[in-house]
Structure formats: C-alpha cells, structure tokens
Amino acid sequence: MDIETLRRDTPGCAHRAHLNNAGAALTSxxxxxxxxxxxxxxxxxxxxxxxxxxxxxxxxxxxxxxxxxxxxxxxxxxxxxxxxxxxxxxxxxxxxxxxxxxxxxxxxxxxxxxxxxxxxxxxxxxxxxxxxxxxxxxxxxxxxxxxxxxxxxxxxxxxxxxxxxxxxxxxxxxxxxxxxxxxxxxxxxxxxxxxxxxxxxxxxxxxxxxxxxxxxxxxxxxxxxxxxxxxxxxxxxxxxxxxxxxxxxxxxxxxxxxxxxxxxxxxxxxxxxxxxxxxxxxxxxxLGLDAIEQRVTRLAGTLRRRLRDLPGVEVHDRGRRQCGIVTFTVEGHDPRRVADLLRSRAVNVSVAVAGHARWDFVPRGLETAVRASVHYYNTDEELDRLLDALPGPVTGH
The missing domain is CATH 3.40.640.10 (Type I PLP-dependent aspartate aminotransferase-like (Major domain))
Known part of the structure; x- marks a missing residue:
C-alpha cells in the first residue's frame, strides 16, 4: 500500500492520530x-x-x-x-x-x-x-x-x-x-x-x-x-x-x-x-482485504507488544486470532480519564465498558478499558503518539 497517498486521501489524518476506527473510521x-x-x-x-x-x-x-x-x-x-x-x-x-x-x-x-x-x-x-x-x-x-x-x-x-x-x-x-x-x-x-x-x-x-x-x-x-x-x-x-x-x-x-x-x-x-x-x-x-488485514494486524500487534512493555499497563485482548482492536488499562487511572487525556493530545481512542459486554467483561473483573483500534492508514508514528501520551502507573491505588 502507498500509505502516504492513502493518508493524503484521508483529510482527518492531517489533524489527529485517529485510533478509534472500531467506533467510526475516517472517510476518504x-x-x-x-x-x-x-x-x-x-x-x-x-x-x-x-x-x-x-x-x-x-x-x-x-x-x-x-x-x-x-x-x-x-x-x-x-x-x-x-x-x-x-x-x-x-x-x-x-x-x-x-x-x-x-x-x-x-x-x-x-x-x-x-x-x-x-x-x-x-x-x-x-x-x-x-x-x-x-x-x-x-x-x-x-x-x-x-x-x-x-x-x-x-x-x-x-x-x-x-x-x-x-x-x-x-x-x-x-x-x-x-x-x-x-x-x-x-x-x-x-x-x-x-x-x-x-x-x-x-x-x-x-x-x-x-x-x-x-x-x-x-x-x-x-x-x-x-x-x-x-x-x-x-x-x-x-x-x-x-x-x-x-x-x-x-x-x-x-x-x-x-x-x-x-x-x-x-x-x-x-x-x-x-x-x-x-x-x-x-x-x-x-486495496484488497488480505492486504488490509495484514497491515491492520501488524499495527495492532505492534501496539499490543509495546503496551505490554510499559510498566503498569495491562492488555486485555484474547483469542487465537486477533485483529485491529486493542484494549488495555493503566494502573491507577480510570480508562475514561485516559481516553480524555489522549483526546486532548489529538489521539482518538474509545472506552469499552462492562455494560456493553456483561457476559465477557464481568467474569474477567473488568469494568472499563481503553480501546484503541487501528486501520491501514495509521502509522507507527501515530502509535508513538499514543504511547508517549499515556500517564504513568499509580502504584498502590
């Protein structure tokens, strides 16, 4: 894929790191x-x-x-x-x-x-x-x-x-x-x-x-x-x-x-x-759905791996096969506040809540989680922006 051309064809890419594609992706x-x-x-x-x-x-x-x-x-x-x-x-x-x-x-x-x-x-x-x-x-x-x-x-x-x-x-x-x-x-x-x-x-x-x-x-x-x-x-x-x-x-x-x-x-x-x-x-x-899946899966896999390397961050994704949606929490921080913080720094994410997935979240002891969802027009630099904007863990919370 010619990512730069795809990003130029996506006006929103000029203003934000849009990592809320599972909510609504940017139109071309x-x-x-x-x-x-x-x-x-x-x-x-x-x-x-x-x-x-x-x-x-x-x-x-x-x-x-x-x-x-x-x-x-x-x-x-x-x-x-x-x-x-x-x-x-x-x-x-x-x-x-x-x-x-x-x-x-x-x-x-x-x-x-x-x-x-x-x-x-x-x-x-x-x-x-x-x-x-x-x-x-x-x-x-x-x-x-x-x-x-x-x-x-x-x-x-x-x-x-x-x-x-x-x-x-x-x-x-x-x-x-x-x-x-x-x-x-x-x-x-x-x-x-x-x-x-x-x-x-x-x-x-x-x-x-x-x-x-x-x-x-x-x-x-x-x-x-x-x-x-x-x-x-x-x-x-x-x-x-x-x-x-x-x-x-x-x-x-x-x-x-x-x-x-x-x-x-x-x-x-x-x-x-x-x-x-x-x-x-x-x-x-x-573009081809195989090529789209390959890029989306790679970006999401990179994000999961880098999140797991951060102290106090827990990734909550499961399944043998995984896709472009990444959910995580930061120790001591309400996921809604984390999402607000990221949004204030022009990084769009969403929040997954137990009320939308009671049979799944409640047995796992989850109430909320930050949800970042990548698409093919996202870049590694945008993942850097998300990671750099995250707050540090609050131990003993």
Missing amino acids: RHTLHAVTSHLELEAMIGGYEAAATAAESIEHTYDALARLVGAGRDEIAVVENATHAWDMAFYSLSFQPGDRILTARAEYVSNAIAFLQTARRYGVSVEVVPDDESGQLDVDALRAMMDERVKLISVTHVPTGGGLVNPAAEIGKVAAEFGVTYLLDACQSVGQLPIDVAEIGCDLLSSTGRKYLRGPRGTGFLYCSRNMLERMDRERMEPPFLDLHSATWTGPDTYRVREDARRFENWETYYAGKIGLGVAADAALD
Missing part, C-alpha cells in the same frame, strides 16, 4: 465527495429527481457489497445501520416456548437485549457457549450443546470490547451439521478482514458502513442467503416491518413480500449515504 475524499455531491444534487433538482439521475450509482452499491462478502446482489439489503440490519434479520425468525438460542460470551449489548426480550416474550432459552482457553468461542462446547431445540446460533465475529476474532467458519460447520439458522454480526470485521459468506456458512450477516469499511454514518447492510429467503417464504417468516418497497399490495386484503433481500429495506433511504457506501466498498476491494 472520494467517499466524502460521493456523499456531498449527491446532497448538492438533491438541493439543486430535488430528492426524487436526484435518485433517478443517480440510479446507476445507487444500484452499483449492491454489486460492490455483494463482491465484498462473496454474495449475490439479490442477497444484499442496504439499511440504516448494522443494528437495524441485525434486528430485521433476528426479529424475522420464528420462536416457540422451549426453543434455544446459543450465543457467545463476548456478545454485543444490543444483540443480548434482543435475545432477552425474545426470551421474555416467547419463553425461549438464551444460553452462552463457553470460551476455550484462548478466550474465543469453544467450538467443541458448541457442538456438545446442540440438540433439536436449538433454533439459532448467533455470534459476533469480532467483539466490540477486544481484539479476538471468533472462529466463524468453524461455527458455520456446526450450524450446517445440525441444520440450525446461523446469524453472524460482522459489524467490526467487514472492511478489516476478508469475508466470504459461503466459506463462513452463515444464513444471515449484518454489518455497518461507518467502521472498518470507512463508509458514511447512517449506513449498513444485511446479507440473507437465497436458501434462507426461500425458507422464510416456505415457513411464512417475514421481516417485522413491511412497506411499499419491501412488499406489494396485491388486493384489498392481500400483500406479497418481495423475493430478494430488499424485503428487509424500507422505501425511504439515505441515498447519498448509500452511494458513499458503495464507493467505500469499492475502495476496500481495490
């Missing part, structure tokens, strides 16, 4: 121009007319996202964000009392709340699969928990509060073996890791635009396999929300849900953002 000039140009077009000729004029660019986004995850364009829905994508998938599924949902210990808060709401509403059981010795989901334990009552395996690929990468493809093999629906939250992995839905074996996959894909905020997408679409039709499972875009009013008291994944969309959408999302996906594909 190309993506920014795609979004603002369409907004200007809407202002000049009208929103409906702008959408008609830009129809080719809007449709291209489906092709780009399909290539990004190894899907067909009819298996892609573009929606407002990853949570909405995940919710539209999850709340389309049918559950009965006694059904079981299996998930990972490092599951995201919004997904966990949806599980618990469904458990309360339908009497299903939500069960957390144990971790293995590395901290990732234990695939052997998952297999041992399977029976005819398991209706869903739902896992976060890359948890928000740590650097591990769950074994998505191995989980997919278990799901296929037992014929169980598999929903993968790929919010933090799309854009930093190669994703192939056929290799993973998931029925449904949700992701966002704003994180490692470097797309606009307010954009996300859902993959729904053709097999899952056909099964939903057979079993009369429908998205929880339908409108004139996702379904057709066929008679005074009848309607028909559309056949492709766009049944999960609604009519009104953020067209400028949708175009920008396609531009961001193209950029990731042009």
Whole structure:
C-alpha cells in the first residue's frame, strides 16, 4: 500500500492520530465527495429527481457489497445501520416456548437485549457457549450443546470490547451439521478482514458502513442467503416491518413480500449515504482485504507488544486470532480519564465498558478499558503518539 497517498486521501489524518476506527473510521475524499455531491444534487433538482439521475450509482452499491462478502446482489439489503440490519434479520425468525438460542460470551449489548426480550416474550432459552482457553468461542462446547431445540446460533465475529476474532467458519460447520439458522454480526470485521459468506456458512450477516469499511454514518447492510429467503417464504417468516418497497399490495386484503433481500429495506433511504457506501466498498476491494488485514494486524500487534512493555499497563485482548482492536488499562487511572487525556493530545481512542459486554467483561473483573483500534492508514508514528501520551502507573491505588 502507498500509505502516504492513502493518508493524503484521508483529510482527518492531517489533524489527529485517529485510533478509534472500531467506533467510526475516517472517510476518504472520494467517499466524502460521493456523499456531498449527491446532497448538492438533491438541493439543486430535488430528492426524487436526484435518485433517478443517480440510479446507476445507487444500484452499483449492491454489486460492490455483494463482491465484498462473496454474495449475490439479490442477497444484499442496504439499511440504516448494522443494528437495524441485525434486528430485521433476528426479529424475522420464528420462536416457540422451549426453543434455544446459543450465543457467545463476548456478545454485543444490543444483540443480548434482543435475545432477552425474545426470551421474555416467547419463553425461549438464551444460553452462552463457553470460551476455550484462548478466550474465543469453544467450538467443541458448541457442538456438545446442540440438540433439536436449538433454533439459532448467533455470534459476533469480532467483539466490540477486544481484539479476538471468533472462529466463524468453524461455527458455520456446526450450524450446517445440525441444520440450525446461523446469524453472524460482522459489524467490526467487514472492511478489516476478508469475508466470504459461503466459506463462513452463515444464513444471515449484518454489518455497518461507518467502521472498518470507512463508509458514511447512517449506513449498513444485511446479507440473507437465497436458501434462507426461500425458507422464510416456505415457513411464512417475514421481516417485522413491511412497506411499499419491501412488499406489494396485491388486493384489498392481500400483500406479497418481495423475493430478494430488499424485503428487509424500507422505501425511504439515505441515498447519498448509500452511494458513499458503495464507493467505500469499492475502495476496500481495490486495496484488497488480505492486504488490509495484514497491515491492520501488524499495527495492532505492534501496539499490543509495546503496551505490554510499559510498566503498569495491562492488555486485555484474547483469542487465537486477533485483529485491529486493542484494549488495555493503566494502573491507577480510570480508562475514561485516559481516553480524555489522549483526546486532548489529538489521539482518538474509545472506552469499552462492562455494560456493553456483561457476559465477557464481568467474569474477567473488568469494568472499563481503553480501546484503541487501528486501520491501514495509521502509522507507527501515530502509535508513538499514543504511547508517549499515556500517564504513568499509580502504584498502590
């Protein structure tokens, strides 16, 4: 990669060391121009007319996202964000009392709340699969928990509060073996890791635009396999929300849900953002996801190693395979204060909190941790800035 050119194409790199890419990455000039140009077009000729004029660019986004995850364009829905994508998938599924949902210990808060709401509403059981010795989901334990009552395996690929990468493809093999629906939250992995839905074996996959894909905020997408679409039709499972875009009013008291994944969309959408999302996906594909993963993993590995060399600093990342998210604490310092200190010195990081990962953080005795997340446009010099700005340990605290 030509890092200097990539950084020149990323305006924010001139002002800050942006190490909060798991929150929202910096957009490129190309993506920014795609979004603002369409907004200007809407202002000049009208929103409906702008959408008609830009129809080719809007449709291209489906092709780009399909290539990004190894899907067909009819298996892609573009929606407002990853949570909405995940919710539209999850709340389309049918559950009965006694059904079981299996998930990972490092599951995201919004997904966990949806599980618990469904458990309360339908009497299903939500069960957390144990971790293995590395901290990732234990695939052997998952297999041992399977029976005819398991209706869903739902896992976060890359948890928000740590650097591990769950074994998505191995989980997919278990799901296929037992014929169980598999929903993968790929919010933090799309854009930093190669994703192939056929290799993973998931029925449904949700992701966002704003994180490692470097797309606009307010954009996300859902993959729904053709097999899952056909099964939903057979079993009369429908998205929880339908409108004139996702379904057709066929008679005074009848309607028909559309056949492709766009049944999960609604009519009104953020067209400028949708175009920008396609531009961001193209950029990731042009760079190559293998090359992106290699650079991101190297930078994150360097940061972990250097943090471990500092007195009073503890790194909390687990997993056999690790990615661009690095979590750590400094002895005697509240992680929120550390994040504020870094921000005051033009180094962007975030804070991971137990309330977003109770099944993971609480058993490990963690309440909060500083979360630094690197991307390919970051540099070793920016890692130096973070390390140099950290406070020293306060012993005996």
